[in-house]
Amino acid sequence: MEVGAPDYLAGERQTAEFDVESMKVTWAGSRHALEVSDRMARLVASDPVFRKDNRVMLSRKELFKNTLRKAAHAWKRIVELRLTEEEASRVRFFVDEPAFTDLHWGMFVPAIKGQGTEEQQQKWLPLAYKMQIIGCYAQTELGHGSNVQGLETTATFDPKTDEFIIHSPTLTSSKWWPGGLGKVSTHAVAYARLIVDGQEHGVHGFIVQLRSLDDHMPLPGITVGDIGMKFGSGAYNSMDNGVLRFDNVRIPRDQMLMRVLQVTREGKVIQSDVPRQLIYGTMVFVRQTIVADASCALSRAVCIATRYSAVRRQFGSQNGGPETQVIDYKTQQSRLFPLLASAYAFRFVSEWLKSLYTDVTEKLQRGEFSTLPEAHACTAGLKSITTSATADAIEECRKLCGGHGYLANSGLPELFAVYVPACTYEGDNTVLLLQVARFLVKTVSQLGSGKVPVGTTAYMGRARHLIQCKSNVQSAEDWLNPQVVVEAFEARSLRMSVACAENLAKFPNPEEGFAQLAADLVEAAAAHCQLIVVTKFFEKLQQDIPGKGVKKQLQILSSVYALYILHKHLGDFLSTGSITPKQGALANDQLRSLYSKIRPNAVALVDAFNYTDHYLSSVLGRYDGNVYPTLYEEAWKDPLNDSVVPDGYQEYIRPLLKQQIRNARL
Numbered sequence: 001m002e003v004g005a006p007d008y009l010a011g012e013r014q015t016a017e018f019d020v021e022s023m024k025v026t027w028a029g030s031r032h033a034l035e036v037s038d039r040m041a042r043l044v045a046s047d048p049v050f051r052k053d054n055r056v057m058l059s060r061k062e063l064f065k066n067t068l069r070k071a072a073h074a075w076k077r078i079v080e081l082r083l084t085e086e087e088a089s090r091v092r093f094f095v096d097e098p099a100f101t102d103l104h105w106g107m108f109v110p111a112i113k114g115q116g117t118e119e120q121q122q123k124w125l126p127l128a129y130k131m132q133i134i135g136c137y138a139q140t141e142l143g144h145g146s147n148v149q150g151l152e153t154t155a156t157f158d159p160k161t162d163e164f165i166i167h168s169p170t171l172t173s174s175k176w177w178p179g180g181l182g183k184v185s186t187h188a189v190a191y192a193r194l195i196v197d198g199q200e201h202g203v204h205g206f207i208v209q210l211r212s213l214d215d216h217m218p219l220p221g222i223t224v225g226d227i228g229m230k231f232g233s234g235a236y237n238s239m240d241n242g243v244l245r246f247d248n249v250r251i252p253r254d255q256m257l258m259r260v261l262q263v264t265r266e267g268k269v270i271q272s273d274v275p276r277q278l279i280y281g282t283m284v285f286v287r288q289t290i291v292a293d294a295s296c297a298l299s300r301a302v303c304i305a306t307r308y309s310a311v312r313r314q315f316g317s318q319n320g321g322p323e324t325q326v327i328d329y330k331t332q333q334s335r336l337f338p339l340l341a342s343a344y345a346f347r348f349v350s351e352w353l354k355s356l357y358t359d360v361t362e363k364l365q366r367g368e369f370s371t372l373p374e375a376h377a378c379t380a381g382l383k384s385i386t387t388s389a390t391a392d393a394i395e396e397c398r399k400l401c402g403g404h405g406y407l408a409n410s411g412l413p414e415l416f417a418v419y420v421p422a423c424t425y426e427g428d429n430t431v432l433l434l435q436v437a438r439f440l441v442k443t444v445s446q447l448g449s450g451k452v453p454v455g456t457t458a459y460m461g462r463a464r465h466l467i468q469c470k471s472n473v474q475s476a477e478d479w480l481n482p483q484v485v486v487e488a489f490e491a492r493s494l495r496m497s498v499a500c501a502e503n504l505a506k507f508p509n510p511e512e513g514f515a516q517l518a519a520d521l522v523e524a525a526a527a528h529c530q531l532i533v534v535t536k537f538f539e540k541l542q543q544d545i546p547g548k549g550v551k552k553q554l555q556i557l558s559s560v561y562a563l564y565i566l567h568k569h570l571g572d573f574l575s576t577g578s579i580t581p582k583q584g585a586l587a588n589d590q591l592r593s594l595y596s597k598i599r600p601n602a603v604a605l606v607d608a609f610n611y612t613d614h615y616l617s618s619v620l621g622r623y624d625g626n627v628y629p630t631l632y633e634e635a636w637k638d639p640l641n642d643s644v645v646p647d648g649y650q651e652y653i654r655p656l657l658k659q660q661i662r663n664a665r666l
């Protein structure tokens with residue numbers, strides 16, 4: 001905020017019952033992370049090249065060129081200022097424009113790191129780190145995305161030349177969707193069916209050069225382009241999602257990523273001791289980052305809706321006094337505050353997921369693979385439920401802002417359009433929950449075998465208790481006890497998984513059973529993932545959390561998150577007998593009283609996200625709350641208002657009006 005400028009939300013900030021600066025540290029993860037983030041946010045906000053308020057007005061070509069300009073400028077600044085990897089990634093975050101760089105750093109580099117041998121990493125990573133090559137992740141095809149084993153592109157080993165021949169045998173085998181592929185990438189990690197000596201060996205990744213490093217023209221045998229406009233204006237259209245076909249393209253043998261499986265000079269295929277599923281490792285990595293991204297997108301929408309709800313007044317004026325702030329309506333609170341609580345919940349579960357991922361990666365380096373299935377289930381499941389909830393929440397925030405939320409300059413329509421494909425990319429959310437369901441059913445089926453479930457399924461080890469326990473909640477206050485809440489969530493989740501397993505057992509063919517019961521399985525998987533989010537929020541509160549009143553606020557938010565989910569899925573809790581209708585009603589009573597506790601802290605709780613006005617890019621979410629004059633000024637900047645009488649008046653409006661006059665005279 002400018003020094004000396006009026007703060008229309010000052011009153012809201014004064015009622016906060018906690019230290020906002022300390023909450024900023026907790027949200028950022030550490031004082032260091034906050035400092036870096038804050039510095040990089042300001043660096044980006046103060047640089048005119050990173051202006052983004054005109055994105056929705058630009059044509060696709062202008063938008064794309066501007067994105068290239070921003071990406072090049074960001075890289076120049078990163079090099080000039082010798083920014084660390086952490087700082088550089090914050091710069092990209094605050095530039096806030098989907099671009100080829102997301103895929104280069106987010107998937108191409110991790111694919112080589114995760115699936116390449118030491119030698120391959122040494123050869124390719126330095127080039128990628130200096131951006132002397134730009135890469136994308138080319139897996140999905142026109143005909144297959146979810147079904148990775150169904151990909152059709154082939155990579156046939158030619159022992160005569162020691163090369164692979166990469167080929168697109170059908171139209172449906174065309175690579176379709178990879179970000180950065182359409183117009184920018186010089187290289188791709190392309191996924192193809194490995195064929196050696198006429199034998200198939202599954203899908204593997206291959207580094208393929210696509211374009212000349214001299215003039216950017218496609219290399220012989222490569223057909224490549226952009227797949228066209230996507231949902232919304234601005235939004236994800238800054239990304240060149242691409243189409244790619246290979247016509248018998250030859251690459252050296254050592255460009256197959258060979259950490260999992262090696263093909264020797266003689267054409268021998270050697271499976272290493274690394275599990276085959278590591279070929280999917282890049283997706284596991286990215287799904288984990290997408291959970292963190294969900295908390296960012298959600299907190300951004302909630303910040304806009306909360307500040308605006310405090311500024312906006314409708315009805316309720318008494319004796320000529322001010323009208324009621326819409327944030328004081330209980331309905332507004334019951335729609336908004338659970339989303340605020342969800343933003344914090346997703347933040348902390350993403351912190352935990354990152355540590356799980358780091359731990360599993362270290363174990364994999366040591367040759368320990370036992371935790372891989374859990375890492376897959378957690379990343380897939382949490383990616384699914386957090387992105388679905390966030391996409392819905394952004395739209396809810398738009399509605400919470402009434403008519404003005406529909407204006408592009410509220411920031412919410414574009415945020416929604418950019419965000420919503422997260423429910424599809426990196427795995428369709430339903431397909432991913434089915435993966436979690438497989439994992440749960442397997443865990444349940446092993447309960448009798450003496451195998452003790454660990455990690456996030458450890459609670460299933462107490463199946464005997466959880467299958468018949470009764471919640472002892474007797475008052476609304478009892479719902480503030482995390483143990484009571486967790487037990488209800490565990491009972492619901494376990495009972496849903498067990499019911500699925502029992503129903504599955506009725507089918508002679510398990511795969512047929514799985515297909516028939518898929519809708520129930522997805523619900524059981526979601527229940528398990530919600531339990532993880534609730535548990536990790538409560539576990540966060542076991543840590544030392546410094547700052548006046550910070551822990552207290554987080555306790556309130558954790559209860560709001562848990563009881564909101566309980567209220568939303570009350571049917572599950574009741575039908576499984578995990579709680580009684582009376583206990584469900586008490587949970588709702590508690591939720592109402594928690595909303596009142598959040599109310600005086602709401603604006604401060606979104607200030608703790610520490611977003612600059614540049615990052616939010618929302619007239620409604622401005623830090624100073626100066627909404628109306630800005631909306632008014634912005635309207636006049638619209639190109640339609642460049643002339644008082646619009647283009648087209650002479651051709652289309654005037655003849656109409658004249659026609660009416662003639663008719664009236666007749």
Ligand SMILES: CCCCC/C=C\C/C=C\C/C=C\CC/C=C/C(=O)SCCNC(=O)CCNC(=O)[C@H](O)C(C)(C)COP(=O)(O)OP(=O)(O)OC[C@H]1O[C@@H](n2cnc3c(N)ncnc32)[C@H](O)[C@@H]1OP(=O)(O)O
Nearest residue numbers: 098106139145146147148149277280289293376425426427
């Ligand atoms: C505005 C700025 C944006 C900033 C954004 C910030 C952060 C985000 C960063 C980047 C995102 C940006 C852009 C998005 C780019 C998008 C990229 C993509 O979409 S890439 C393509 C992604 N594709 C998918 O996700 C495909 C989904 N399908 C699959 O994952 C699998 O094929 C599926 C569904 C798991 C099915 O496999 P299936 O063929 O049936 O099974 P398999 O036989 O292959 O496997 C059997 C066993 O393997 C286990 N398994 C499966 N997957 C994994 C895994 N990943 N890891 C470990 N294990 C796995 C599976 O459970 C089976 O185990 P059991 O045999 O039952 O024990």
Ligand SMILES: Cc1cc2nc3c(=O)[nH]c(=O)nc-3n(C[C@H](O)[C@H](O)[C@H](O)COP(=O)(O)OP(=O)(O)OC[C@H]3O[C@@H](n4cnc5c(N)ncnc54)[C@H](O)[C@@H]3O)c2cc1C
Nearest residue numbers: 137138139140144145146177178179421424425426427430
């Ligand atoms: C913006 C964007 C960026 C992308 N970037 C990349 C990229 O960089 N690289 C890349 O390789 N790919 C990329 N993709 C592709 C993306 O990963 C796939 O679109 C995604 O994995 C979903 O696969 P699909 O399109 O085949 O969907 P489908 O599987 O065809 O899904 C269609 C419908 O069928 C349902 N369905 C499918 N299978 C099942 C099942 N077994 N049981 C029940 N229901 C099922 C789904 O739930 C969905 O409702 C991108 C996609 C988008 C939208």
